[in-house]
Amino acid sequence: MKPCxxxxxxxxxxxxxxxxxxxxxxxxxxxERTPAQDGADAVxxxxxxxxLKAADxxxxxxxxxxxxxxxxxxxGVVFAAPHLKxxxxxxxxxxxxxxxxxxxxxxxxxxxxxYGEWTAGAGKxxxxxxxxxxSTGVGGALVLDGKLWSGVTGTAGEIGHTPLGxxxxxxxxxxxxxxxxxxxxxxxxxxxxxxxxxxxxxxxRNVPTDEIDAEAVEMAARAGDAVSIQIYRDxxxxxxxxxGGIINLINPKLIVIGGGLIQAHELxxxxxxxxxxxxxxxxPGKDTEIVIAGLGTDAGLVGAVAWAMxxxxxxxxxxxxxxxxx
Amino acid sequence: MKPCxxxxxxxxxxxxxxxxxxxxxxxxxxxERTPAQDGADAVxxxxxxxxLKAADxxxxxxxxxxxxxxxxxxxGVVFAAPHLKxxxxxxxxxxxxxxxxxxxxxxxxxxxxxYGEWTAGAGKxxxxxxxxxxSTGVGGALVLDGKLWSGVTGTAGEIGHTPLGxxxxxxxxxxxxxxxxxxxxxxxxxxxxxxxxxxxxxxxRNVPTDEIDAEAVEMAARAGDAVSIQIYRDxxxxxxxxxGGIINLINPKLIVIGGGLIQAHELxxxxxxxxxxxxxxxxPGKDTEIVIAGLGTDAGLVGAVAWAMxxxxxxxxxxxxxxxxx
Numbered sequence: 001m002k003p004c005x006x007x008x009x010x011x012x013x014x015x016x017x018x019x020x021x022x023x024x025x026x027x028x029x030x031x032e033r034t035p036a037q038d039g040a041d042a043v044x045x046x047x048x049x050x051x052l053k054a055a056d057x058x059x060x061x062x063x064x065x066x067x068x069x070x071x072x073x074x075x076g077v078v079f080a081a082p083h084l085k086x087x088x089x090x091x092x093x094x095x096x097x098x099x100x101x102x103x104x105x106x107x108x109x110x111x112x113x114x115y116g117e118w119t120a121g122a123g124k125x126x127x128x129x130x131x132x133x134x135s136t137g138v139g140g141a142l143v144l145d146g147k148l149w150s151g152v153t154g155t156a157g158e159i160g161h162t163p164l165g166x167x168x169x170x171x172x173x174x175x176x177x178x179x180x181x182x183x184x185x186x187x188x189x190x191x192x193x194x195x196x197x198x199x200x201x202x203x204x205r206n207v208p209t210d211e212i213d214a215e216a217v218e219m220a221a222r223a224g225d226a227v228s229i230q231i232y233r234d235x236x237x238x239x240x241x242x243x244g245g246i247i248n249l250i251n252p253k254l255i256v257i258g259g260g261l262i263q264a265h266e267l268x269x270x271x272x273x274x275x276x277x278x279x280x281x282x283x284p285g286k287d288t289e290i291v292i293a294g295l296g297t298d299a300g301l302v303g304a305v306a307w308a309m310x311x312x313x314x315x316x317x318x319x320x321x322x323x324x325x326x
Numbered sequence: 327m328k329p330c331x332x333x334x335x336x337x338x339x340x341x342x343x344x345x346x347x348x349x350x351x352x353x354x355x356x357x358e359r360t361p362a363q364d365g366a367d368a369v370x371x372x373x374x375x376x377x378l379k380a381a382d383x384x385x386x387x388x389x390x391x392x393x394x395x396x397x398x399x400x401x402g403v404v405f406a407a408p409h410l411k412x413x414x415x416x417x418x419x420x421x422x423x424x425x426x427x428x429x430x431x432x433x434x435x436x437x438x439x440x441y442g443e444w445t446a447g448a449g450k451x452x453x454x455x456x457x458x459x460x461s462t463g464v465g466g467a468l469v470l471d472g473k474l475w476s477g478v479t480g481t482a483g484e485i486g487h488t489p490l491g492x493x494x495x496x497x498x499x500x501x502x503x504x505x506x507x508x509x510x511x512x513x514x515x516x517x518x519x520x521x522x523x524x525x526x527x528x529x530x531r532n533v534p535t536d537e538i539d540a541e542a543v544e545m546a547a548r549a550g551d552a553v554s555i556q557i558y559r560d561x562x563x564x565x566x567x568x569x570g571g572i573i574n575l576i577n578p579k580l581i582v583i584g585g586g587l588i589q590a591h592e593l594x595x596x597x598x599x600x601x602x603x604x605x606x607x608x609x610p611g612k613d614t615e616i617v618i619a620g621l622g623t624d625a626g627l628v629g630a631v632a633w634a635m636x637x638x639x640x641x642x643x644x645x646x647x648x649x650x651x652x
Contacts, residue, residue, distance in 0.1 A: 070609050079609050128478055140575075144470060151577020152454055155610045162571035163605050165491030165503070166563060175605050177491070177567070237492060241503070245488030249466075249575075251477020279489050279501050283396050283405050284481045 003061030005313055006051045007304025009109065010043070010067050012036050012083030017050040019058070020305040020313075028054045029301075039086045040095065048099040060102035062312025066112035066304045067092065072154045073107055105311045107150065109300050111157055113258060114141025115148050116303025121294035122256045130252045131293070132159050133259035134239065134268075136185045137172070142250065148307075160184065162242060183238040185214035185261050191231045192217040202227035218264050232264065236271035243272070243290065244279025251284045258293030265292075329387030331639055332377045333630025335435065336393050338362050338409030341373055343380040346631040346639075354380045355627070362409060366416045374425040386428035388638025392438035392630045393418065398480045399433055431637045433476065435626050437483055439584065440467025441474050442629025447620035448582045456578045457619070458485050459585035460565065460594075462511045463498070468576070474633075486510065488568060509564040511540035511587050517557045518543040528553035544590050558590065562597035569598070569616065570605025577610045584619030591618075 009016040011034060019028045030053045035042040051063055069081035076093025096104040107115075114123075114131030123129040123143065131141040138160025142149040149156055160180040161171065169187065171180035181187055192204050192212040203225040207216050221228035243255055262269055273290060280288070295302055335342040337360060345354045356379045361368040377389055395407030402419025422430040433441075440449075440457030449455040449469065457467040464486025468475040475482055486506040487497065495513065497506035507513055518530050518538040529551040533542050547554035569581055588595055599616060606614070621628055 070607065142575075144475070149470070149576075151610065152579045153577055153610050153613045155607060156575065156577035158574035158607065161574040161605060161607065162488070163564075163567040164489065165494050166567065166604070168491050173607075175570075178605065238489075241489040241492065244501075246575075248484035248487040249482065249572075250468075250475075251479055251482035253478045278492070279487060279504065281396065281481065281484065281487065281499075284477065284479050287479045 001058045004055050004058040005061050005305065005308035006054050006063045007112075007301055007306070007308050008047055008051060008063065008065040009112070009300040009304055010034065010047065010065055011109075011300075012068060015043075015047055015050050016301050017047070017054040018301055018305050019054045019056070020309050028056055030054045034084070036083060037085045040084070040090045040092075043084060044092070044095045044099060047096065051100065060100055062103045062105070062308050063096065063100060064105045064107065064112070064304045064308035064311060065092065065096065066109035066300045066307075067106055068109045070155045071106055071108060073105065073150055074154060076104075076106060078106065103312055105307065107148075107304075107307060108139075108141075108154070108157070110139030111141040111148060111150060112303030112307055113139075113295075113299035114143060114157070114256070114303065115307055116295055116299040116301070116305075117256045117258065117293050118143045118148075118303075119306040120302050121299060122291050123254055126254045128250075128252045129254040129256055130159070130246055130250060131157075131256045131258065132239075132243075133293075133299075134184065134257065134261040135259040138180045138184050138239075138259075142252075144250075159242065159246065162245070164238060179238060179242055183235040183242075188214040188217050188231055188235055188261070191234070192220075192228065195227050195231070200227050204228060214261060218267060221264075221267055229267070232267040233271050236268045237275040237278075239268075240272040240275025241279050244276045244285070247276070247280040247284045247288050252288060255288060255290045256293050257290065258296075258299055262292060327384045330381050330384040331387050331631065331634035332380050332389045333438075333627055333632070333634050334373055334377060334389065334391040335438070335626040335630055336360065336369070336373065336391055337435075337626075338394060341369075341376050342627050343373070343376040344627055344631050345380045345382070345384070346635050354382055356380045360410070363411045365412045366410070366418070366421065369410060370418070370421045370425060373422065377426065386426055388429045388431070388634050389422065389426060390431045390433065390438070390630045390634035390637060391418065391422065392435035392626045392633075393432055394435045396481045397432055397434060399431065399476055400480060402430075402432060404432065429638055431633065433474075433630075433633060434465075434467075434480070434483070436465030437467040437474060437476060438629030438633055439465075439621075439625035440469060440483070440582070440629065441633055442621055442625040442627070442631075443582045443584065443619050444469045444474075444629075445632040446628050447625060448617050449580055452580045454576075454578045455580040455582055456485070456572055456576060457483075457582045457584065458565075458569075459619075459625075460510065460583065460587040461585040464506045464510050464565075464585075470576075485568065485572065488571070490564065505564060505568055509561040509568075514540040514543050514557055514561055514587070517560070518546075518554065521553050521557070526553050530554060540587060544593060547590075547593055555593070558593040559597050562594040563601040563604075565594075566598040566601025567605050570602045570611070573602070573606040573610045573614050578614060581614060581616045582619050583616065584622075584625055588618060 140159035169181035466485035495507035
């Protein structure tokens with residue numbers, strides 16, 4: 001049997017695994033619950049089990065894992081993973097190689113989602129793209145001249161943690177005036193609750209305070225609530241302005257926007273596009289396309305499969321195009 | 327005679343040229359006035375004359391020119407150059423190749439200043455660095471994994487044109503809430519004039535309004551003027567916060583800061599460093615060094631010489647290290 005390459009998307013809720021063969025398929029999709037409260041050993045055991053199921057008896061050629069937190073691909077260490085209890089300085093590559101007896105690579109999950117969009121989604125065929133995922137937080141990835149750019153310590157791409165004004169709201173990590181503090185699901189929910197607390201005339205007053213999340217604000221906006229529409233517009237403007245700054249700084253060919261929040265197309269995607277020209281210079285601005293991601297919630301898993309092939313496949317397999325048909 | 331490689335730093339005031347030989351020297355420094363008001367043909371004639379002087383009879387192997395404006399290195403066209411009259415869509419490579427009968431390359435001047443710092447200045451030996459030059463405006467350059475990153479259309483590196491809050495001051499190009507509007511010589515001068523206009527208690531009231539520039543604010547600050555010190559601190563904080571964002575986004579090994587404004591070390595450099603951690607994550611933050619540029623006003627010329635060797639030299643010459651001894 002030919003060796004197979006397995007990609008894993010490790011999330012706070014689910015472990016997902018899938019296999020790439022030399023025929024460049026994305027197959028044997030396995031999903032299991034993450035034992036997030038049980039420590040790194042339990043999570044590694046669960047990942048190993050999912051990987052073996054995905055491999056379905058084929059020898060393992062290599063495994064790539066997308067992890068929700070900052071890490072060093074080179075050292076094979078996860079520095080922290082906020083959604084996984086007890087994950088500080090976890091030597092994940094060694095722990096998984098001990099279990100699987102095959103080579104293992106790790107990457108940040110947003111990096112692999114961007115890599116997935118680049119190999120098999122909205123960025124296919126482009127040499128230089130920026131990927132941004134907007135949901136609870138704002139993550140990202142850079143593909144520069146045909147290579148995933150992880151940075152010197154493996155933590156590049158944190159587009160959500162670029163500055164606005166020092167008096168703008170902080171992000172969850174406490175950076176004052178951080179993009180994520182103004183333009184994320186968390187920020188939209190907070191602004192909805194603030195609007196109610198400030199006695200503003202809004203449909204959100206009918207929602208229990210602890211149920212006001214980004215989705216509740218979206219529903220109110222869709223029902224015509226002016227306050228909620230403005231909350232989305234402000235977030236969209238902050239995002240669009242930052243895209244303009246990224247166009248000036250990186251000058252990419254393509255920007256791919258993913259994540260749950262962007263699905264509110266007319267509420268956020270269009271006003272975001274409208275704000276790009278506030279910052280972007282004309283020359284790079286007109287050459288940069290901005291599109292919605294193509295793979296949805298599969299991007300991270302597709303990227304992990306593609307990364308396993310890239311890192312451990314032969315020339316034949318690593319140059320094969322990953323096809324995505326979930 | 328062996329062919330020589332000439333670098334040119336085209337400024338609004340002076341044309342500077344120097345030669346690199348296969349012995350990797352930076353020599354025959356020539357400086358002439360730029361006929362900035364006389365159109366592109368006159369400027370090209372003056373550059374050709376300076377280049378031939380620098381070559382001193384040696385055949386031209388190739389020429390690289392740093393230009394103060396957005397341009398396409400690939401198309402050889404300068405889109406605009408604010409300090410040179412009539413420079414719109416100038417086919418500079420063709421115009422110079424016609425005059426010199428040798429291959430010519432063009433790059434943005436800030437890109438070549440960063441390239442100069444990387445090859446022969448503060449960034450020597452580092453694979454990935456970000457260069458920022460802070461004077462009247464804020465420019466920059468990215469060197470990623472040993473290569474100058476010009477972006478898809480050649481206009482990358484515009485760190486000065488990244489967003490702050492939408493209500494922060496605009497830059498000279500009219501982007502509302504742009505870093506350059508808060509943290510540049512122009513911004514510091516404007517804030518000094520505003521302080522006087524607002525009747526604040528400041529030594530700047532003794533300076534004629536049209537003489538309040540960044541230097542005047544610096545002098546007042548050095549004399550203990552609290553308003554002027556605060557103006558510098560605010561600019562420094564905006565810069566430092568953006569460096570933190572760049573550390574999160576690009577994750578470089580080194581950030582090199584050049585330009586006239588940064589010479590006010592205790593007024594701006596130190597408070598800038600202090601603000602980086604407002605935004606930078608701990609892991610990439612502790613691995614990024616931030617230093618002052620090493621080549622001063624020669625960076626652009628050294629970079630142009632090095633770029634001429636890089637683009638047109640043999641393997642022998644292009645891998646030679648440019649030495650700088652002005």
